[in-house]
Amino acid sequence: MPITVVGSIAYDTVKTPFGERERMLGGAAVHFALAASFFDEVRVVGPVGEDFRNEELEVLNRRGIDVSDIEHVAGGRTFFWHGEYGWDLNTRETHDTQLGVFEGFAPKLSDRSRSSDVLFLANIQPDLQRDVRAQLPHARFAALDSMNLWIEIARDSLVAAISSVDCVILNDAELRELTGKPNLVAAAREILTWAPGANGPGEPAGGPRVVVAKQGEYGAALITPESFFALPAYPLETVIDPTGAGDSFAGGLVGYIAAHPHEQLGESLLRRAMAHATVLASFNVEEFGTDRVARLRGAEIVARIRELHSMTQFSGAPLKLRG
Numbered sequence: 001m002p003i004t005v006v007g008s009i010a011y012d013t014v015k016t017p018f019g020e021r022e023r024m025l026g027g028a029a030v031h032f033a034l035a036a037s038f039f040d041e042v043r044v045v046g047p048v049g050e051d052f053r054n055e056e057l058e059v060l061n062r063r064g065i066d067v068s069d070i071e072h073v074a075g076g077r078t079f080f081w082h083g084e085y086g087w088d089l090n091t092r093e094t095h096d097t098q099l100g101v102f103e104g105f106a107p108k109l110s111d112r113s114r115s116s117d118v119l120f121l122a123n124i125q126p127d128l129q130r131d132v133r134a135q136l137p138h139a140r141f142a143a144l145d146s147m148n149l150w151i152e153i154a155r156d157s158l159v160a161a162i163s164s165v166d167c168v169i170l171n172d173a174e175l176r177e178l179t180g181k182p183n184l185v186a187a188a189r190e191i192l193t194w195a196p197g198a199n200g201p202g203e204p205a206g207g208p209r210v211v212v213a214k215q216g217e218y219g220a221a222l223i224t225p226e227s228f229f230a231l232p233a234y235p236l237e238t239v240i241d242p243t244g245a246g247d248s249f250a251g252g253l254v255g256y257i258a259a260h261p262h263e264q265l266g267e268s269l270l271r272r273a274m275a276h277a278t279v280l281a282s283f284n285v286e287e288f289g290t291d292r293v294a295r296l297r298g299a300e301i302v303a304r305i306r307e308l309h310s311m312t313q314f315s316g317a318p319l320k321l322r323g
């Protein structure tokens, strides 16, 4: 079932211990859309400036992504982000963020984007996330990502946005900061109690049913009111650029769920979605920017899913224990 994603479409300048790239195609919505496009039809909503080149749109077009709701703002500049990673690729320093066309952005969704059954609110200002959520009140499944900045400067709005979706996908540190709970499971379970009472007028009822805690190179955990599941990251010997790993992960997870419209959002579906999320993220970090996922083939995903499956299985081995 079609997926609508709203979020940043960006130029990224990134430095890692393995090199530096200037003004490459990036943005949360872009990384998400490329990953999700392996599973279903994706519609991207977000603004770009006059500096945005056709060759970047072509990267999305080649994956069959619907770019008709990308708003081209006359005289505007595309969102720009400049980050640097040290040898610990789990942490990064942001040198510069230029909002450009995101300043004053008011999401205008076409009927087509509004008719999607699945919605992903990538990391943007939580008021914008709520605005878009209110434009898709009947979406079967809505998920959201955010970042520490919004926890710190727009917490109430973020809590309201979270209360309006089914699934929250955050880094473990963000979950802890958001809830003030140092224990990850306790933090996630608190979010699962957030009632839609925090919603504004016109926002749909619901409340999150699933929390996914991303843990960088250590993998990700899935927490629901009844269950817990975790997967390690796919073990790679070479990671070149982690930018967008979280969004590719979300694209794999949400895309896989979108591709199973008739299956209940239960443990089995969620666990398989976690595996696909893990695999998509692993491809993303193998090269700079969108390079690897843009030329990825479905067969490569299938092969890596098989490997991940075999490396995370163990058999019950009954043993008479001493004591």
Ligand code: AMP
Binding pocket: 008, 010, 011, 012, 026, 027, 028, 080, 081, 097, 123, 124, 149, 242, 243, 244, 245, 246, 247, 248
């Ligand atoms: P991730 O590595 O998954 O957190 O995503 C990185 C992507 O998010 C980059 O391509 C950036 O362009 C984009 N990004 C960085 N900061 C922001 C921000 N404040 N708002 C929206 N997108 C951002």
